Amino acid sequence: MKATLVDAPFDEPGWVYEIKWDGYRAMAYLNVDQTSLYSRNHLEFNQFTEINEALSALRLNAILDGEVVALKDDGGADFGALQNWKNTRRAQLHFYIFDMVWLEGRSLLSLSLIERRKLLEAVLPKDHPVIKVSQAFYTSGIDFFDAAKRMKLEGIIAKRADSFYSSDSRSRDWLKIKAKRRQEVVIGGYTRNEGTEKFFSALALGVYDKSGTLVYIGKVGTGFNQSIQKELMAEFEELITESCPFGIKPDVDEPSQFRPQRLGAKPTWLKPTLICEIEFAELTSDGKVRQASFKGLRKDKNPKEVVLELETRAGKLVNEVELEYDLQAPILPVSIDGPKKPKGRKAILAKNPLLTGQAETQEKNIDGHLLKFTHLSKLYWPEDGVSKRDMFNYYDSVAPLMLPYLLDRPMSLNRFPGGIHSQSFYQKNVKETAPDWALTMPHTNDKGEEKSYLLGHDRATLLWMASLGCIEINPWFSRSSSPDHPDYCVIDLDPDKNSFDQVIQAAQVTRNILEDIGVPSYPKTSGSTGIHIYIPLGAAYSYEQSQLFANLIVRQVNRELPKFTTLERSISKRGGKMYLDFLQNRPGATIAGVYSLRPKPGATVSMPLLWEEVKPGLKMRDFTIFNAIDRLKETGDLFSGVLGQGIDMHGVIASAQHRFA
Template sequence: MKLSEYHKKRDFKKTAEPKGKIKKSGDAQHFVVQKHEASHLHFDWRLEIDGVLVSWAVPKGPSADPSVKRLAMHVEDHPMDYIDFEGTIPKGQYGGGTVMVWDTGTYMAEGAESVAESKKMLTKMHQEGNIKVVMQGEKLKGSYHLVRMSGKKEEWLLMKGKDEFATKRNFNQNSVLTGRTLPQIAKDKDSDTWESGKKAATTKSGDKNDILENVTKKKASAPSFTADDVAGAKRRKTFPKDWKPQLATLTDAVFDNEDWLFENKYDGYRALIQINKGKVELTSRNGLSFNKKYAPLVDAFGSIKDDMILDGEIVAEDAKGKSHFQWLQDYEENPDRGKLKCYVFDILYFNGYDLTPLPLLQRKRILEALLPKQESIVYSAHTIGKGKKALEKVAKQGGEGLIAKKADSVYHVNKRSKDWLKIKVTNEQEMVIGGYTEPKGTRSGFGALLLGYYEGDTFIYSGKVGTGFNETSLKELHDALKKLEVKTCPFAEKPKEPGVHWVKPQLVAQIKYSEWTAAGSLRHPVFVALRTDKKAKNVVREKPVSKKKVVAKDTETANSFDTEKVPITNPDKVFWPKEGHTKGDVIAYYNAMAEYVLKYVKDRPQSLRRNPDGIKNEGFFQKDMGGKAPKWATTRKLKSLADGESIEYLICNNKETLMYMANLGCIEINPWSSRIGSINNPDYIIFDLDPNEASIKDLVTTAKKVKEILDKLNIKGYLKTSGGKGLHIFIPVKPKYTYDQTRDFSHLISHTVHSALPDITSLERMPKNRVGKIYLDFLQNGKGKTMACAYSLRPRDRATVSTPLDWSELNGKFDIKKYNIKTVPKRVEEKGDLWEGFFEDAVDLKAVLGQLEKA
């Protein structure tokens, strides 16, 4: 292949693009997909074939959905040196604009068993116009097909093959090399192009400069983070010295779920690493200092010059990487036995900013970028979605288990949360020693330990353990127990054991066991070690929560929230007399659908529409929750536009608040279009299509016309039923424009729709002047105005739900009434959230208006 066409189009004295030449292929075939904002935004798909990058321009970019076909225009070959080109091409030059390395990696021909075979197959596939490959990128994975259209020379189709990587999810739109967005690349004043190792992605954003400017220089392959990753961090005036770690809840089974990530469960001591003004403090989960015991780690973390709080686990490993808890305990006496390490899996604080409100994946991205590369300080990696496979791997390696974590969860300081779950290969937990028996035969020290746990102030017997000891541990433990001997039994019910020495219940032992017996005793217990990081009074029986209660989507899980915090009243009260649906059905629906609803209401003021008597009357709106909301609930005071008085709004950021609202009779959930922190800047625009006695056919025609106009502007419109008779179309926008600006944009699009469909649409506000026409209600875009959120129930006949739709569902069989309290949970279980990735598609209104001006 030749590069003459590529060279002919470029003046290399003016553009920083590589001149390049044909290169001999190496041991792998590489690819790059570059996002390119030139005269129009598009993606460049480039495959290494015969020493060059064979290239296609893909206007709408690749999709992971096998049902989506993308046009791909075959363009000139590019040199292999182009594979990491990221930066700006000067105006006036061919392709002038901004280029991002959107994804890169290796690939092979589908069906090839070696790279050599793949290279031969790709040459032939390209000639025949039918390319089938398996991608191994950071974003693009699995099978993709490029097929030349019949009778066309340069027009091809790009499609995702059907495999385990097929999904309807949208891709992250940042650079895989630097983490930057296209605007950030375009604004980089330091150089025209990004070069390997030159800089990390540290574009500044407002008052978060001091977070970003402290990131050290990194290589191209090193992780980095951007201003977007720290946008939700909170400024703190003082260093938080009293924080304790978030704890996980034991679960009964492993599971696969793309919304969860899975980390190794380490067999060691949990520790917070606090670094403040150069001083390092390692503390246990109870606030005890580990500095003296694990001094080498204090020295290792001392290399970090920034203020931060990290969360991790201290372990002692053998040469094969297997941890030994006993070695860790005895480290001061035997510092040469094993390697002392700290696996770090979270960052809570950095240089004056509280990072706990950020989603977990963002925190881990920041952590990986900041953590120093040392043998004793290890970043805890994770896998997403595939818990079963991860647990199999851990079991083969002799590991303890996994910690499953919700990928979008915030960090709950000093709380046990179901956002983190413990999944163990073998059962293991702490027990308190309440006594010991006399030894028999040749055994020294004692025979068995009598174990127990607490329920409140009651100390409950859980059996005895007589294995897992050696001569040294028998002697040391016996010496410690003799000092704690008492005359009376500490257990609530005295165990029927002969020759028992009772002790004060102060020592905590780590115990392995197979299961709990029906009588409440440990079966096949084995002593592991004493623990000094946990108080005896805090030892309770860990009861596995069913993973179905955490990730299930049916309405059978009405009790999986904290009913002590949110007591339920009158669950049998009938809210829909005709259908017989009750208040309890509303609560069960929102409990089952919480993970979907919360995404669209988080951090938004709520206007509570309460229907305490069901749908038999209109109910009433309640905005001011001052002095009415429970103490644990989040509220925010905002000034009323009408009279300037402060109104204390409820903010629904968790399931308990959602359940509280449901128990108040809030059938419908009505959030603002903007969030706390950017309250004057909405992050979506609403098109409310109100039929006002018009036909379903006209409603569908109008919705499709809105989509047609948005498509021309490269804007993705998200469709849902109103839950009544109409349809809603939402556009996610970047929260930097005012309500007036978003309303003006909605008016502009609505006016365009009305001009195209004057006979069936109307912009008239008065219902009597638009009977039989679709009202294009752009006035819903105003500060303080609310709209039923995605998956909200409506106080209407049939208990309908405002349900996200796929545009293909607007067909001859479309029935707006079939989406209700009973059908939607099952629908979501089958189809997932059709609005997944909504906020990642946020558009910049200024750029869109610029397109309109050029049109």
């Protein structure tokens, strides 16, 4: 299935987005006896032995569609290294898989993209060093494209979430938007300028028109060093011909407004069997590429398929596609099976981002206070292209829903000044650093020193914390007005060597136990590896009472799931089991707050859930900076009950004693 090139990104419901990888498109044919990897033109890739071995180890019968990519140490794609992989192996090889069309004897062509991806994610391993699921992003196409440009990626792919796989067609359900202008071209010859000592000066390039004629579109004279030229000359030797392969013999030494003098270039014609990829600035009015740069040979395609790719207007094409579909609300990754749309407390979320443009420093008046935001393009989540600017815009957008859970609560500042891979540190005392308008709670430490906790208060306070590099927001369970009495009790399901489906199973067992004794509970993803379950207390009980109650519940969970859960706090003694953490319920302890971003790859969010959503197939990366705001516009705040009327703990414990007898 091929994508249609369009001229611009767009925001429309019903579309999901993926990275456009700069590599070789490949179909993998897996069975338990043999694995083969083929190009789109059905040429076998036999040089990528690491991928074949990794796929064979999966022991699947399947057909997978993806992209073979060589990555440099900085995470950027190295197409040249991929081209010469058999000889150099100078980069990290990955197979990014974005679709599956056959599985265990069953064709998947009748399933939608979302259904196929669910199956794909279920059968492929997590965190494999070679085999990767190419992530789908449920987000703004325009924002995602901007992120791709900042990361210097080739571009993005937009896909209709409810589309079917149509083999060998240039589909309008898959659209590609390039951040850089690229074109596959046929090499029709090479030139040497007078007096040059190089193997050649430039390559003469062409594409085929509708009649099958090779049309000259200019030359490329940059992008290859002496070593690459030598390798190309070895390819050229057997292809030299007296006949010009172009329909009309071109003047390869033709002057232009950019190079008005002739250089004495002489052509050597080649049989048109080699394809290369170029990057270029623009096409001139007479159809020639300008400022072209050589990116590498492509041996995965048929030269006769190489045509000039012209951009279609995105708006026109998307409108046409939408006429063919009954558009629904934006598809969310956790509601594919069609449960009732969750609803909660509504709040007006920001329509426009707080920080726009490309300036590295901006000042904004927030709640009557002037805040300075610096180093805005710095990538805090480099693998995902998420910058400080994106983080500030997220917290500004989510503030109306988040602030009730921060109000009057002491904050533990977990600072990552250089992003998620930088050295982090906790700061609890802001006595000397907080702005004079910030609210604080004084306290005396064990050494008798006077300190001050920052109190959550308003949007300015939240954004000031973010400006310190507080990627995640960590509020106390209690407020400064009742510091010894938490508003809620928390059970933290902390997996070790467990699958996330086991976390989900433990969460549902916890829910059933609590329901049996009449206790409401509210789940959220941790944004890291586990699930947090909150129980409202209404600040009516002490931390000690809260911890004893949590202990009572998790002991029963452990009795029902002894094979993979434990109450052992020491990691070394857990034996790989999931820790049922009840000890978080103590003064001064914090966990990532609701709607908090996490310093984890994927820019995940700690997201409230309906219990109906806590089921197999749920993933931590279902909720990220890219899709959280869109979800919250649909769901509202599902967590408001946490701050509501607390339970009658004494009555509940009496009921529990009967239940657990």
